[in-house]
Amino acid sequence: MSDHKARPFLRALTVAGLSCALLLPAGAAFADAGFRKWVSDFRNTAIQNGVSGATYDRAFRGVTEIDPVVLEKARFQPEFTAPTWDYFDNRVHDESVATGREMARQWKPWLDRIEKRFGVDRYTLLAIWSMESNYGEILKRQDVMRSVVRSLATLGYGDKRRAKFARTQLIAALKILQSGDIDVSHLSGSWAGAMGHTQFIPTSYQAYAVDMDGNGKRDIWTSVPDALATAANLLAKNGWQSGRTWGYEVVLPAGRKFPAGSMSLNKWAEIGVTRANGKAFPNGSEQAELKVLDGRQGPAFLMIKNFSVLKRYNNADKYALAVGLLADQIAGYGGLVRDWNRPFTKLSFGERQELQQRLSQYGYYTGKFDGKIGSGSRAAIIAFQAQAGMQQDGHPSMEVLSRLRKN
Structure with missing residues (x-):
């Protein structure tokens, strides 16, 4: 689970809200002294929650200052609200599809085993890998990856809006260190604490992490099999239906309003909703919900159970749909029949x-x-x-x- 459960909360913070929340004494020296006192005081909290003193001291060795980049990332709120086509153009494109197909070939033996064990198709896992870390390329970037301990401590100390979340995640991260799955020098993640190839926050790692390669460690940072199996485990435990898709692109009859909520695909067909590729719905009894993310002039979709399971990874319609569309194209299916309502000529x-x-x-x-x-x-x-x-x-x-x- 990437920082999926935390993301809607994290995005809600405004610049003004953070300015009020970030109550640091004037001057960097005082701020560092305040942070060091917070680290010292939080040690007792961690010990009360099952973290050994030795683990805590090892984790915080050399961590004497807040990470200013983390607070800047938390403070920044982009003024530009991306239109729907912009979100998908940046994630579902010819390069992400081609790389996904190459990764499918490269990791085929492991993907075979993961599919057999968890019942989640490889193309969905590859799409998640692409969405979360660009097939691991993000993990190589020093300007992006940060110490999870320092990042979460910075948020726990300097950001009242995120403090509860950050402190919970920090204790979980310390327990990961204590388990021996990873050492402190490799416990890296995003500024908000999301970790590894498939970007799990520490509590989600605790719930779903898998040692797929059998080396005794659940290593989502350097083991691609562990990372993909961990993502598969999350989906499986949240009700993934093996052998079924996420939904269908559809064509809506003109001049008609549609009911909110879900009903069977047969019912949708009865009121004139058809698949965009002209084929019949494979299982007419399945419940489906209509999603139109780009207005009536853009593509429309009927979403079934697996779409809602994808949202357990990141609770956003755009995210789940991007995973589904990218997975389909990696698998060799065509793209959208009706493209996004884009007011210009698209670039490759x-x-x-x-x-x-x-x-x-x-x-x-x-x-x-x-x-x-x-x-x-x-x-x-x-x-x-x-x-x-x-x-x-x-x-x-x-x-x-x-x-x-x-x-």
């Missing part, structure tokens, strides 16, 4: 990288050429559009790339 992943490179050449962009369009890329696009006399919408469009190529 490679073209998005080219867009970033060309913006960099002209001095508009200083970030990575990763094909992911975030706030930095959008700001660069807007700056170029302003200079070129184009509409300043920040979209990564073929229209912008064509103008850059002409320049």
